[in-house]
Amino acid sequence: MPRFTIARKADALAQTARGGWRALASNVTAVGWMAIGFAGVGLPLGLALRWIEVSVAGGASVVLLVTALPFLLGSNAFAVEFAVSADRVVAGEPAEGRIRVTNSSRSLQLSGRLDVPVGTTITRLPVPMLRGGAHVESPLEIPTSRRGVIDVGPVRSVRSDPLGLMARVREWPNVRRVYVHPPTVTVPSTMSGFIRDLEGSPTQNLVDSDISFHAIREYVPGDGQRHIHWKSTAKTGRLMVRQFEESRRARIAVLLGTNPLEFATPDEFELAVSVAGSLGTRAIRDGRDVSVLVSGSSRGIRKLSSTAARFLLDDLCTVDLDESASVLHELSTQTSRQLPDLSLVIAVCGSVLGFKQAARMRSTLPSDVAMLLVVCDESAAPGFKEINGTPILTVAVLDDLRALLSRRVE
Template sequence: MTAEQVSQAPAVAPGRAGAPAQGRTEYVEGPGGWVPLGVRVVRFGRSARERIGRAWATVRAVVTPAGWLVVLWAIAGLVIGLVFGWGEFLIGSAVAFILLLLATPFLVGREAYEVDFTLQHDAVVAGQDAHGAIAVRSGRSRLALPGRIDIPVGDGLIDFHVPLLRRGNEHREQLVIPARKRGIIDVGPATTTRTDPLHLLQREFRWAEIRTLYIHPVTIAVPSTSIGFIRDLEGSTTRTVTSEDISFHAVREYAPGDAQRHIHWKSTAKVGSLMVRQFEETRRSTISLVLDLDEGSYANEDEFEMAVSAVGSLGVRALRDGRDVRAVVSGEVPEFARSSVRALRQLKVTTPRALLNDLAGVASGSDVADLPAITRMLSEVSADTSLAFLVTGSEASLARLQSAALAFPADVAVAAVVCDPQSEPSIHPIGHTRVLTIGLLGDLRQLLAKRARV
């Protein structure tokens, strides 16, 4: 098996703050197989489409719909006039080219406005509104004519009118940005548009910077993750026997290479041969959160949003408890290569804010690795997991959950959180895995508290 380590940005638009989340992709076939080549072709095609799209967007930003009609008439008139020798079409084409030429000088020069745009907060919780302010000043011109300011907000647009401004005057507007759904959106830049009298060409002036607004998932306070699942504060003992640790297990005969400081002299005197201490390996409590992004695991979008909120609630609680936390999601895998490619992406867990920022951008899809593949990769690349939460939806079968849980070693506690609004909250075991079914996000707090009392 060969593996390719790659860095992936979160599944959001480019230009985000912070380092990109780390991902890992593994090819079951050798590096010369057709699957790696196919994956590279898909990525190259996506990159080419993005570049062509940016170039086309630049042209569209300059030429208005009326301008496109004039361009079309200029080209068609020139072709028809030259082919058929019709002078009228040649004259019409010449007039169209002259109009485009005369419109060009209106795009030259500097804008009379100076615009400042600020966001009050760059992160809000889904369901709340974000607030901002914009200030427009007339700094250079003696008189700035009325105009319009446009502020892109994701795929939408906020615009407002600017009145006549004398030099040094300022006009301020308070903005309210609805943040109904979780996501990461770009706000800005504020733009003003200059155009010619016939509105054939236009030029946008951009002010300030693009502000990134993180709309975090809704989270709730849950009981400490150290209660009910992991009860010690410093570390949990495992079944692995080692010669270097603090939790005494037994004694055994001395073997070459054993440290002399671990010789148990009382047992040596009793048995008549060197005996050394053995210890149970202890590990710091590391919590792994696995979010299933396969849209086939969820009956609807509400289930997926509940799953994202559950991961956020568990992660924030664990980080505030001072736990080592690892959060992973399904990595992108082309449909034709799902049987031979595995991929996962790690979310940033340095702080609760960093985790929620990354969760704001995750999205479900059909071209992602399934849950059992993710847990197998996680257990292979990380051996320090002591507690794992697998978060998925109601369409994930119990057999699939059990297969995902069996990827972890036997000494790892595994809990599956199934988001199903149509079911009553419950907790029941499947083998060594505890399945927590929640109908509402608040059920997660109740079930964890119930488990803590057991």
């Protein structure tokens, strides 16, 4: 036989051996490597030194490794499908997933398990032996007791020996995201008692179309024909058009501080998040021009989505206490710089700073900007007061917000 043929076959055999070793090594767990260590080192060393205990441990490791190998035989022909009951739920509402495992082959598949990441935990679901084409379904509990974002998946199927020395793992990359929204309540339409005096009043800005008439001016190319003032045109012999004063439209900012120095307890912060969510979603559903801002890390500012109520609540799921975040009056200062055309600022704070915030925040806002402060204090009696012309609501539970605002509207 030619030498190059022998060399080529030897090379092919070596590649096959290396591939087999890599495949086997990838299926060995940490416990399995310990057993391999005892078998490869302990057994020869024990025999050489006539150390009975080490020899027995090494021999037992060899037996266990050989026994574990049959559990890796055969294909991992599972097909895994999973779904969740809802992508968005309110904290406290039930939510669950369903996982369906199907044996997509014609042969019998040995039992195994599924590892399903649910948020920061891993749920293990047993999979029994399945005949060809058979399937099994398992419920999956999703914890929704607290606000947050929960990623379900990717699912991993694991088939291993009883001692966990070796395991075959296959991963399905699909991930389902579940938003656990903060609880909210329905408040009166856009807090009418606080902004009705802001709507419709004329400003000093002149526009070509509005309600409040200002004066007549000469026509310039581009003016709409429907605003031509024909009586003045007839008198002057030149085209004249009406000019208007821009009517004021309430632009609202809802501010939420996230510095733990402002809140007595984590539950008080959760109440503040729910209050901000209730006010923001009401303004969005009323079609108002609203911005919801929270203090971000490193003294920054974060603007939450306000294009739709569900997107705002999605963003509120990700808001957490941050020791590096600015306190509320600093957030108010940044807001007045970034949004200079505000009409109303609604600030939501905790009980630690409470009423002390009112004067400091008022000084950061222009005099023509109205302000409402909502203090979340679980130990206080709900109520309404004014300090130096600034209305202040105190809420102990979320339902207090609806009651106080309804009373204000009346």
